[in-house]
Amino acid sequence: MKIGICLPYMKAGLCREDYMDWFAAVDQGPFHSISCGERIHGPSFDMRVVLSAAAAVTTKVEITPTLYVLPMHNATRVAKEVATMDILSGGRVKNMVVGYGGREKDYEAVGASFKGRYARMDSQIMQMKQVWEQREQITGAGPIGPAPTRAQGPNILAGAMGPKSIERCSKWADGLYAWSGNGETTQWQNTFSMAEAAWGRAERPNKPYRLGGFWYTLADNGQKKLYDYVYEYLAIAGDEIATMMAKSVHRNSEDTVRQALDNAESAGCEELFLVPATAELAEIDRLCTLLAKR
Secondary structure: OEEEEEOOOOOOOOOHHHHHHHHHHHHHOOOOEEEEOOOOOOOOOOHHHHHHHHHHHOOOOEEEEEEEEHHHOOHHHHHHHHHHHHHHOOOOOOEEEEEOOOOHHHHHHOOOOOOOHHHHHHHHHHHHHHHHOOOOOOOOOOOOOOOOOOOOOOEEEEOOOOHHHHHHHOOOOOEEEEEOOOOOHHHHHHHHHHHHHHHHHOOOOOOOEEEEEEEEOOOOOHHHHHHHHHHHHHHHHOHHHHHHHHHHOOOOOHHHHHHHHHHHHHOOOOEEEEEEOOOOOHHHHHHHHHHHHO
């Protein structure tokens, strides 16, 4: 199972030096990939800019946007961004994850319609692939570059969990990003099972790529930091839901994180993203030590 790590894009007060330290530590570690999420409100950094910086200064890890809330954006612009990021990284954008997003106020903030986002994303995927294939979008205007390092562009994975959204994505996605906040085997297994069944009904020739993710921390006083992070992340859903989810996570020690890794492997994850609760470099250093022992 390949191991990736998410950058701390939601922490306020980070500076250039913080990110440069993270890029270097991840690239020098035993990691396969580096990712970043997308969120508009709050102190979050822009996913596209952060990953472009990572693409330029790292040399080894794959660069995986996880995830673009695609219906908030113009598909042509996203295709151009991703192709540029791929070139800046030397061809290391091999996967990208797209999702519908559930934060209506984020859509409102960027002037995008929350309504109709499901059908919109279906057509956006087709449009991005046409741009990557250098097929003319506006008659007489020529292709839109740059062309990515692979003619078809990166693999597109769907960040979907519900049966209806997975069914839609099975028509065009190359795989699934399955989330389990506390790294539980059954949650990943159930999501992957739904995906394989949907891929079968869609008569796709290949099985979906299995990417998983969960929250963790290895920082000192980790349980409180993990609780605070998850609560803050989900506060938009209301106090009751945020409290319930924050109480449900406990991957805050070497033993509990190792168990979550084992859970992911037994659930069939081909690749796994660990999402840290803090921006402390201990998150990477101690994870490297854990992985070396595993």
